[in-house]
Amino acid sequence: MGRMRGVHERPEGFAYQPELLDVDEEISLLAALSAYDFGEVRMYGQIARRTVRQFGFRYDCGSFQLTETEALPVELHGVRERCAALAGVPADTLAQALVTRYPPGSVIGWHRDAPAFGPTVVGLSLGSACLLRFQRGRGPERRVYEVELAPRSAYVLAGAVRTAWQHSIPPVPELRYSVTFRQLRSG
Ligand SMILES: O=C(O)CCC(=O)C(=O)O
Numbered sequence: 001m002g003r004m005r006g007v008h009e010r011p012e013g014f015a016y017q018p019e020l021l022d023v024d025e026e027i028s029l030l031a032a033l034s035a036y037d038f039g040e041v042r043m044y045g046q047i048a049r050r051t052v053r054q055f056g057f058r059y060d061c062g063s064f065q066l067t068e069t070e071a072l073p074v075e076l077h078g079v080r081e082r083c084a085a086l087a088g089v090p091a092d093t094l095a096q097a098l099v100t101r102y103p104p105g106s107v108i109g110w111h112r113d114a115p116a117f118g119p120t121v122v123g124l125s126l127g128s129a130c131l132l133r134f135q136r137g138r139g140p141e142r143r144v145y146e147v148e149l150a151p152r153s154a155y156v157l158a159g160a161v162r163t164a165w166q167h168s169i170p171p172v173p174e175l176r177y178s179v180t181f182r183q184l185r186s187g
């Protein structure tokens with residue numbers, strides 16, 4: 001748990017799956033992703049170093065609205081099937097795919113995923129390994145957890161880890177890509 005302060009607790013609703021893809025699949029997927037056009041992420045007026053590409057639906061973090069956008073490209077169809085199977089949800093409920101490109105040293109700060117999205121988030125890691133950190137509560141009540149996300153691994157955020165915990169990724173050592181799939185909140 002390195003430098004994280006607090007009481008160590010594995011968050012309910014977190015699942016981790018190494019080797020969702022094999023090495024050859026990762027190589028061909030990285031070749032496809034690296035050819036995408038990525039756009040900037042602006043959070044509270046700050047431009048992040050990581051960049052993103054959204055498929056299915058585009059989330060606007062200013063208006064908190066989702067609007068339909070270009071369909072999931074064919075190279076991500078099989079990945080979505082496997083991520084859906086891991087999470088135990090139908091693949092077609094994973095209506096949004098967010099591809100994030102993390103240059104060396106880039107991060108994602110503490111957050112919960114937007115409530116505009118449904119209860120299950122599934123992520124796939126490619127390229128550099130990184131840490132995924134979790135926190136809940138403050139002061140003596142603070143609970144923390146940390147896992148290494150290996151390349152080709154996938155993880156699920158559902159239940160309490162989705163709603164009650166925050167997560168973040170400290171500086172990635174090398175170039176990393178993630179593909180995260182989200183559901184639309186129903187009703
Ligand atoms: O890159 C990742 O695996 C996680 C990114 C994340 O937390 C997010 O996009 O909400």
Ligand SMILES: [Fe+2]
Pocket residue numbers: 111112113167
């Ligand atoms: Fe997130």
